[in-house]
Amino acid sequence: xxxxxxxxxxxxxxxxxxxxxxxxxxxxxxxxxxxxxxxxxxxxxxxxxxxxxxxxxxxxxxxxxxxxxxxxxxxxxxxxxxxxxxxxxxxxxxxxxxxxxxxxxxxxxxxxxxxxxxxxxxxxxxxxxxxxxxxxx
Amino acid sequence: xxxxxxxxxxxxxxxxxxxxxxxxxxxxxxxxxxxxxxxxxxxxxxxxxxxxxxxxxxxxxxxxxxxxxxxxxxxxxxxxxxxxxxxxxxxxxxxxxxxxxxxxxxxx
Numbered sequence: 684x685x686x687x688x689x690x691x692x693x694x695x696x697x698x699x700x701x702x703x704x705x706x707x708x709x710x711x712x713x714x715x716x717x718x719x720x721x722x723x724x725x726x727x728x729x730x731x732x733x734x735x736x737x738x739x740x741x742x743x744x745x746x747x748x749x750x751x752x753x754x755x756x757x758x759x760x761x762x763x764x765x766x767x768x769x770x771x772x773x774x775x776x777x778x779x780x781x782x783x784x785x786x787x788x789x790x791x792x793x794x795x796x797x798x799x800x801x802x803x804x805x806x807x808x809x810x811x812x813x814x815x816x817x818x819x820x
Numbered sequence: 821x822x823x824x825x826x827x828x829x830x831x832x833x834x835x836x837x838x839x840x841x842x843x844x845x846x847x848x849x850x851x852x853x854x855x856x857x858x859x860x861x862x863x864x865x866x867x868x869x870x871x872x873x874x875x876x877x878x879x880x881x882x883x884x885x886x887x888x889x890x891x892x893x894x895x896x897x898x899x900x901x902x903x904x905x906x907x908x909x910x911x912x913x914x915x916x917x918x919x920x921x922x923x924x925x926x927x928x
Contacts, residue, residue, distance in 0.1 A: 688920045702861045703829065706912070709891070713916045813919040817927045820830075 687773070689720040691807040691814040697728025698757040704732065707817050708760055711775070715764045718771030722811060723778070724804040727819065730779040732757045733796045734789040762793055778803045823854040825918040825925045831862035832872045838863070841928050842875045849883050856923075858914060859907075860889040864896060866904075873904035880906025887914060 692711060696703045714721045725732060737756045739749045765775040778799035784790055808814040826845050832838035841857075848855045857879060859867055866872035867888040880886045887910040888903065900909055918925055 690916070690919050706829070706860055709912050710915055713913055714919075717916065717920075719916075719920070813922060813925065815915075815919060815925050815927060 689811045691722040691811040693816040694729035715768035718773040733793040823923040828863040829861040856885040864888040864892040877906045
């Protein structure tokens, strides 16, 4: 029996607002490092996580320019995790809720991000070894 | 017998519904299930010996495994020697282990 697992995550929090995002990305990274197949269904504000127009900025209060500030960009982390999964024999598949994207105007996403609906989450949950839903409060 | 992982991310000093998760854990144990309570983010605050620690120690005493995310502990300056009785530190990998092994995993 193969040790390779398929795990699905459902995320709902937008970037830069709650520690749940950080924890969720930490979990996805661990699964990617193990070479698992990882599915992420992003709902509501979470569709902003792979938004490629997130950009670094300076911090005048701290006297930092954009390079010195080195502001974290979730879309870069997600891209890196996809590469990590592939390097370890796994895959990171990501579906953004299409209506949630339209509402927020965050259409510019990483290349591998697909558009879908909650029905995709149900299909993934049916096909996965396990599913973790991380809801907003 | 099923295996459950209950992930508690909320601070019981701030959220009264944390007690409901502890009650759920106790109920699942009493019905013969294996239960791990994993504390993360502000959910680790009662892992430090305090007025809110006893429910977690109590869960450990009736058979739950009670673990606190080591990263969340470090973020909050909680040293391992300050953990209440029955509570251990663990890496977040524990959650992926449970997901991979087919536990029923619930986030709160």
